[in-house]
Amino acid sequence: MLLITKYLNMKILALFTVLVFLAFYANAQISKGGLAPSLYYNLAYDNAKIVKLSSIDMNKIEIEDAENLKDGTPLKYAESIFVNLTIDNSGYWQQLPDGREIWRLKIQSDGALALGVYYDKFIIPEGGELYLYDETKQQQLGAYTIDNNKPHGRFANELIKGETITIEYVESPSSPYKPIISISEIAYAFRNVNFLLGNKEFGDSESCQxxxxxxxxxxxxxxxxxxxxxxxxxxxxxxxxxxxxxxxxxxxxxxxxxxxxxxxxxxxxxxxxxxxxxxxxxxxxxxxxxxxxxxxxxxxxxxxxxxxxxxxxxxxxxxxxxxxxxxxxxxxxxxxxxxxxxxxxxxxxxxxxxxxxxxxxxxxxxxxxxxxxxxxxxxxxxxxxxxxxxxxxxxxxxxxxxxxxxxxxxxxxxxxxxxxxxxDYYGKFSYSWASNGTTADKRLKDWLDPDNSGVMSLNGMNQTCGTILPVVAFSESDTLINKGQTVSFTDETTGLPNWWKWTFQGGTPSLSFDKNRTVTYNTPGIYDVTLWAKNGFGGDTLVKSDRIIVLDTAPLNADFTVNMDTIFVGDSVNFTSLSTGTPFFYDWTFDGAVTNTSTIKNPLNIKYNIPGFYAVRLIVNNTVSFDTAYVESYIYVQDTVELNADFTSNFTTIFVGDSLDYTNLSTGTIISNNWTFEGATPSISSDDNPSSVKYNTIGIFSTKLIVFNNLNYDTALVQTYVTVKDTSNSVEELNLHNINIYPNPTKNNLFVDLSKSDLKVENIRFYNELGQLLFEEIVRENKLIELKLDQYSQGIYFINLITNDKILTERISIRR
Incomplete structure (x- = not known):
């Protein structure tokens, strides 16, 4: 096995030194010890059932070596052969003279100096034992037991010398379940394993050490x-x-x-x-x-x-x-x-x-x-x-x-x-404490001082904690479900457990040895959940009684009624359950109410103080099933202000092609609006405040607004609300009423002479060619009025003189 090493300006030196994975005794890894039964009884192996693996491609290894030497990457001493060997698809079972059953698997790969075994699934039940040994039967590992199980289910053995390895599982009659043994990789060692072969001393370090x-x-x-x-x-x-x-x-x-x-x-x-x-x-x-x-x-x-x-x-x-x-x-x-x-x-x-x-x-x-x-x-x-x-x-x-x-x-x-x-260079502990990043996965402080005590140094300690037993804890995704639904259970045990035994009363499965498990409940009832967990020191058990309630929805039906579903602010409602199926308890929710929950069968005097539409929900339960009745917008609470339709607009007298903006002045709780504009486009609207209602026809027109709520409606109708005038006679009217607007065209300023007019002009409005109002001036007395237009560009404009009953318009030209 190659080493991670150090070298000037490099972390890894291409040093091809083997890791001596194994000494020639059975207690190198945490194991029970003992002698493989086939060795004790001197049982022969059925060579017809040997699994023979192909050798690795040494040409490929040599090419990799050449490439690795260029960048300082160390050469490998072994390469994995990927396999799929399980207790179900490989090897064979055999009965021992003492009546026990053993499963045996021999693996061979020609030319290997040593073999290592890697498991992607490794679960040994209580009482089971696993052994490994070489072809000469001088090197044995095991027994591996339930104490070697890992939460993730994976495991690895030390190297066994030679090109052949035998794996042997001994089954105990008292084991509660079958083992799961799945081998995913065989490490094929092709060099640097001299010590395993007895050809070299273990010491590979330099002499000055x-x-x-x-x-x-x-x-x-x-x-x-x-x-x-x-x-x-x-x-x-x-x-x-x-x-x-x-x-x-x-x-x-x-x-x-x-x-x-x-x-x-x-x-x-x-x-x-x-x-x-x-x-x-x-x-x-x-x-x-x-x-x-x-x-x-x-x-x-x-x-x-x-x-x-x-x-x-x-x-x-x-x-x-x-x-x-x-x-x-x-x-x-x-x-x-x-x-x-x-x-x-x-x-x-x-x-x-x-x-x-x-x-x-x-x-x-x-x-x-x-x-x-x-x-x-x-x-x-x-x-x-x-x-x-x-x-x-x-x-x-x-x-x-x-x-x-x-x-x-x-x-x-x-x-x-x-x-x-x-x-030599050592990464500073002080830097590792909190300087590599701002999150816990980049710092030591969050783990070595989890309560942030601020300690600067900490002495070492012996393993004086004694027996560190697991403390069982677990959580569940749900505690109240319908029959046929599932619950996911998650282990939260402390103390690094490596074995779990769940008991799920009323569930499928009813027994599990997984760390976490999802369980289906098909029968209504109330059930216990038990977890027993162990580590190398001992075990602990937690029972959650009556933890899972499984309900049968078939016979239970939630339903309710009220004495009134439309009320005014400050009124109360009486609720009556109409549920069938003998409910055990009632869970009411009243959105928008002063008291918004209740657990009695027929809640009375549920008061509402805020206008609006509100939902009501009732959940009924008879301990073996539950049902829900939910009605959206069930209770309508109206405002106490009387419904009254009213409106106004920015003008009531306009010229052909002009538009009006309407404002709704109605009072009370209004749910919807219905406007009608005679002679206008659009002719109807449901907006609260319609704008840009355009009139293209000369005449006098009505406007109507109807406002609604769930109980009532009201109408505001003005028959002669809008007067739409023709602009063609405006010039003649100006002359008729001695109003003089000059100069026209103009370069900068415009004068409006009202001093001799018999009309009382109230407002002067100035528009551009698009009909956009540029400014408005209030007229307090008839006199000569100067309008400054130097800020406006050359073009066509319109001026409106507004009295209490008419609008006079003249076209104005600005030329520069």
């Missing part, structure tokens, strides 16, 4: 080391190594947050993270590298919490995970503390797994310098080591200050055993 338990360099770091773990990383079909650490949070609740580098996870999907493997306590007992590989405590699966973004190319290159399960107490892990100060302290250490090797320690004595790695200024600490260096596989490892608190995570650098003066 220091074992974590070496005296005196490691003496002061015995707590901090217990939080640091090697990470086997899956990204697509590639496999890499990084380092990271468990990290404490202000609540000190042992929640398994785990800090590493953003570039270690670049390109990893949620499904990839679910197959990451974490190796705790992978270390030598002293300064000397042991002759055989030491054991470790291993767990699978994590999920993303927050990261700096852009794969570490900008910002502080942090990646915060949460492990899918709690480390067991027997592992004696440590939740490392942290300091988010922006001021560096002299001296500290880095604890890491260089090249995937056993745990090492490097120390520094100088004060780190504020620096940058990518585009973000001041995002990193940089310094030289006093003892030791870092390598590929060290990426993401914690940088500790002299107080043993995390102050950064490794991005990269140039230190090697042949370049001891090279500088």
């Amino acid at each position: 220091n074992n974590i338990n070496c005296t005196p360099i490691g003496d002061d770091w015995q707590d901090e080391k217990r939080g640091v773990a090697r990470i086997s990383i899956k990204i697509g079909d590639g496999y890499y190594l990084c380092t990271g650490s468990l990290i404490n949070n202000v609540k000190e609740d042992c929640y398994p947050y785990f800090l590493t580098a953003d570039h270690c996870a670049e390109g990893a999907t949620d499904e990839d993270l679910e197959s990451w493997v974490f190796y705790f306590n992978y270390e030598a007992v002293d300064c000397t590298n042991p002759a055989t590989e030491p054991s470790s405590n291993t767990m699978t699966g994590a999920f993303h919490v927050a990261n700096g973004g852009n794969g570490g190319d900008s910002g502080s290159d942090f990646y915060l995970l949460a492990l899918e399960t709690y480390p067991t107490e027997a592992w004696n892990v440590y939740y490392n503390g942290w300091n988010r100060s922006t001021t560096a302290s002299a001296g500290g250490a880095g604890i890491h797994h260089p090249s995937g090797d056993i745990k090492k320690i490097s120390t520094y004595t100088q004060t780190p310098i504020s620096s940058s790695w990518g585009s973000a200024s001041g995002s990193h600490w940089t310094f030289r080591w006093a003892d030791g260096v870092t390598e590929g596989g060290s990426s993401g490892s914690p940088m500790f200050n002299s107080s043993g608190l995390i102050v950064g995570d490794l991005t990269g650098g140039s230190s090697t055993c042949t370049n001891l003066l090279g500088y």
Whole structure:
């Protein structure tokens, strides 16, 4: 397996070092242990039922290698072969001499140095056990049990050496359901697996590295080391190594947050993270590298919490995970503390797994310098080591200050055993706290200090939380439904459960082992829901009694009536239920009423104080069904003001072709209007205030307005309302009444001489050729009046002289 590594100005070095996925004992991953029954009984396998997979295309691998060398991308040590092998379509069942049933599947791929198994569905029931072993039967994994189930249903096994692997499931007679075992990928290892084959020592790191338990360099770091773990990383079909650490949070609740580098996870999907493997306590007992590989405590699966973004190319290159399960107490892990100060302290250490090797320690004595790695200024600490260096596989490892608190995570650098003066770069914890972004998925503070206490530093802690049992909680999409409908149940249990058992009284299904489930209820009634959830420490149960009410709508019919449905403001209405089917309770809603709800059968004196149309709804329920009666605009509340039609207009005497604007002056609650304009266009209208009503015929015409509400109507009719005059005799009338308008044409000003007129002119109006009023002047006495027209352009205009009973018009020409 290839490593995520570090290199000057690059995060990844093309170093082809294998991740030793497995030691030759059965307890590498969290498993029950034991011996596969076929090995105990020495059962032969039916070779006719071996699943043989094709080998990978090494020519394609060589081409990829050449391309990857150009851009610094590491070569893969293994490639996935995609399969669809399930307990239902592959392998075979066999009875053991003790009467138990086992399912066996042997997979072979010629030329493989090792094989790994990845499951897209992995659900082991209570009592079931799964084992894997190689062809020589010297390397065995398992037993994997119900405790290895994951919420997402995926799982991954460590590598098995050789080109053949046997998978064996042992069924317990007491298991409540069948297992779900679905294999989606087989990892085909084609190089760099020498340790698995017994050809090479496990130590791949450089000679100047220091074992974590070496005296005196490691003496002061015995707590901090217990939080640091090697990470086997899956990204697509590639496999890499990084380092990271468990990290404490202000609540000190042992929640398994785990800090590493953003570039270690670049390109990893949620499904990839679910197959990451974490190796705790992978270390030598002293300064000397042991002759055989030491054991470790291993767990699978994590999920993303927050990261700096852009794969570490900008910002502080942090990646915060949460492990899918709690480390067991027997592992004696440590939740490392942290300091988010922006001021560096002299001296500290880095604890890491260089090249995937056993745990090492490097120390520094100088004060780190504020620096940058990518585009973000001041995002990193940089310094030289006093003892030791870092390598590929060290990426993401914690940088500790002299107080043993995390102050950064490794991005990269140039230190090697042949370049001891090279500088390494660690993303600042202080920058990761809140400077990569403004949202929780870009910051550490929201997770490590969720209550925003403002703590600047936090000490580490042992796993002193004891047994962390799940606390069961769940929610449901509905609690009151009709028969035949569904309810979706969502698990909200805390404590990282990995097993669920639902009991749905009256539902289909009545039993489920899924994390979340949708259930159909076909029989009316009131039903309990029970959820039992477990994690590695134990379980918890929650019963919600009488939680789901399933109603039968067939016999129940909601209906009602009122003593009156049209009232005036301030009046009240009495409601009477006419519902059938023996309702148990009544739920009334009265829109617009002073008291807008009621639960009695026949509500009385429901008062309405605001005019309008209002809906009424009644829901009746007999505990096994319900029905609703809803009437839109059922109650009409009128205003108490009497309905009275009235109107006015801007003029009553106009010339042919002029228009009027009408204004509705009616009072009372009006629902609709009906206008009639004799001699006009349009001749009718329903508008509140009709405008631009045009008159093209000489004469005297009537106007009528009828206003309506639900109870009444009223009419306003004026028979001789509008007088429409001809403009042709206006000039003669001007002369007749000694009115002189001059000069015409004019350049600027116009004079209107009314001093000798026998008519009392009240208004003078000036229009353009389009009939638009330009200005109006009130005449208080007959005299010589000067009108200033210099602001108007050359053209034709009209002037109206308005008396109390007539309008005199003259055409005016402005010439310049």
